[in-house]
Amino acid sequence: MGIPASQRLRKQSEFQQVRGSKHRIHCGPFVVQCEFGAEDASAPARLGVIASRRVGNAVRRNYGKRLIRELFRRHSAVLPQGSRFVVVLRSGFERYSFAELEGQFMHAYTRIARGADAGRAAK
RNA sequence: UUCGGAGUGUGGGCAUUCGCUUGAGCAUUGCUUGAGAGGAAAGUCCGGACACCGUAGGGCAGGAUUCCCCGUGAAAGCGGGGGACCGGCAGGGUAACCUGUCGGGACGGAAAGUGUCACAGAAAAUAUACCGCCCUGAGCUUGUCGAAGGGUAAGGGUGAAAAGGGGAGGUAAGAGCUCACCGCUUCGGAGGUAACAAAGAAGGCAGGAUAAACCCAUUCCGGUGCAAGGCAAAAUAGGGGAUCGGGCGGCCCGUCCAAUGAUUCCGGGUAUGCCGCACUCCGCUUCGGCGGAGAUCCCGCCUCGGCGGGAUAGAUAAAUGAAUGCCGAACCGCCCCUCGGGGCGGGGGACAGAAUCCGGCUUACAGCACUCCGAAAUCG
RNA sequence: GGCUCGGUCGUCUAAUGGUUAGGACGUCAGAUUCUCAAUCUGGUAAUCGGGGUUCAACUCCCCGUCGAGCUA
Numbered sequence: 093m094g095i096p097a098s099q100r101l102r103k104q105s106e107f108q109q110v111r112g113s114k115h116r117i118h119c120g121p122f123v124v125q126c127e128f129g130a131e132d133a134s135a136p137a138r139l140g141v142i143a144s145r146r147v148g149n150a151v152r153r154n155y156g157k158r159l160i161r162e163l164f165r166r167h168s169a170v171l172p173q174g175s176r177f178v179v180v181l182r183s184g185f186e187r188y189s190f191a192e193l194e195g196q197f198m199h200a201y202t203r204i205a206r207g208a209d210a211g212r213a214a215k
Numbered sequence: 216u217u218c219g220g221a222g223u224g225u226g227g228g229c230a231u232u233c234g235c236u237u238g239a240g241c242a243u244u245g246c247u248u249g250a251g252a253g254g255a256a257a258g259u260c261c262g263g264a265c266a267c268c269g270u271a272g273g274g275c276a277g278g279a280u281u282c283c284c285c286g287u288g289a290a291a292g293c294g295g296g297g298g299a300c301c302g303g304c305a306g307g308g309u310a311a312c313c314u315g316u317c318g319g320g321a322c323g324g325a326a327a328g329u330g331u332c333a334c335a336g337a338a339a340a341u342a343u344a345c346c347g348c349c350c351u352g353a354g355c356u357u358g359u360c361g362a363a364g365g366g367u368a369a370g371g372g373u374g375a376a377a378a379g380g381g382g383a384g385g386u387a388a389g390a391g392c393u394c395a396c397c398g399c400u401u402c403g404g405a406g407g408u409a410a411c412a413a414a415g416a417a418g419g420c421a422g423g424a425u426a427a428a429c430c431c432a433u434u435c436c437g438g439u440g441c442a443a444g445g446c447a448a449a450a451u452a453g454g455g456g457a458u459c460g461g462g463c464g465g466c467c468c469g470u471c472c473a474a475u476g477a478u479u480c481c482g483g484g485u486a487u488g489c490c491g492c493a494c495u496c497c498g499c500u501u502c503g504g505c506g507g508a509g510a511u512c513c514c515g516c517c518u519c520g521g522c523g524g525g526a527u528a529g530a531u532a533a534a535u536g537a538a539u540g541c542c543g544a545a546c547c548g549c550c551c552c553u554c555g556g557g558g559c560g561g562g563g564g565a566c567a568g569a570a571u572c573c574g575g576c577u578u579a580c581a582g583c584a585c586u587c588c589g590a591a592a593u594c595g
Numbered sequence: 596g597g598c599u600c601g602g603u604c605g606u607c608u609a610a611u612g613g614u615u616a617g618g619a620c621g622u623c624a625g626a627u628u629c630u631c632a633a634u635c636u637g638g639u640a641a642u643c644g645g646g647g648u649u650c651a652a653c654u655c656c657c658c659g660u661c662g663a664g665c666u667a
Contacts, residue, residue, distance in 0.1 A: 097235090102532060103487095103532085107532075149567075150568055155568095157533095159537080161536085162234080165233090
């Protein structure tokens, strides 16, 4: 799977900070939330995945987390640096193939990029 | 042969590329190389190892255990055999019951004591007289009448359960009241390692069920659980109130510690990293490792007993993955067809993810293989 | 991860092992009203699943399942 431990969110405080963010995008099988400029501008983006018990048993939860992390790893180069992401898995994600999930993730990314540009322009 | 059920085993394979966790090496933050989920890792139902609680000693309370023998195991448990009991079937018998066979499992004790047994029924545990049967019989309407008193558990009906069975004698009617048989109880004890129990003797028959009701007996159990526990760092108000002994855990005795002591409540802060922890033990060490011994698994050799080599998951918002290609079972569609199968295309694997470790139990499980049981069809 | 507790109509709750599992709110039907509300009457509706003990189980025991709580 995807990403080293240094690029994962590991503390409850970090999760709660991103969960309070306004940037939230629904895309069917999952929800993406992000926060820009939380870290150093040169640091790579960091990711945390939330899979509640509603998603399924331990096998399904871990499988979903692996898929999301793999998507993050493939496209981490184009994500804005110094940002934090939290992906909340929803039940029924298994109905989507890996390619479909990738399309959903890229769609979410384009909206994130627009939001990030708008945020920079507002400053 | 097909279908169904139960049990056991197995639990898709190979290659390439890109990644993750971790050990080692080189280098200095990159490269090389090794390792990387299960039979249930699950449920957390039992038993241990290990760690801490400053005493783990005694008693009570509480919890667990439960026919006998053998094997295995540290224990829990598991396997085999036997005994008694219960249920089905068959045979004998009027019945009670006996014999045989198949199956079942939390199978010590109801004769230490207490409790409960609804509804129905006269009566439910010190048995009882509703109907019925029988005797005496006031009375007057003299009858197949009958107030009242008494005898009776044979018959009726109720119930899950009604206090031995059917028969003969006996009687006013009846009754183990008496008798033989069967059953039962007590004594007994051939035999058996034992649970158990044959023969025999005595007794007219008591002693309903329930202990997965309290309980009694038996054999055992100190408590808490790796979020145990240790080290380091950081932060804060080392604050205020109450109690007077506290460690102690459910209680008592006992024991240990001790008034700048301890507990508890209120308010506030922190909840981070490392070790424990990754086959085990021993020795050496420059603390990085090295060597030896042992356990388990795999491979090779082989004189079939060993020898040689290799290996032993260790994460913590929690690694063990993704993509592509080839092979591939179930299943679906089409075609051929000697009706057994063959070809082409699609399809692409059940339950499920280590969390201190180990042993068991329970539960989930597609397909395939094997064994057993049942049903149907065909052949002999 | 470890430990502990619980599950009763749609919801909140009662029931000593013993009647047809009771009550309130809800819901449905009827009555009342010109209509609605309120009110009255009646109905509907449940023991988490499986097995065992017992004459009889919501209750006792075992296995599973779902859901809570505690624990640094």
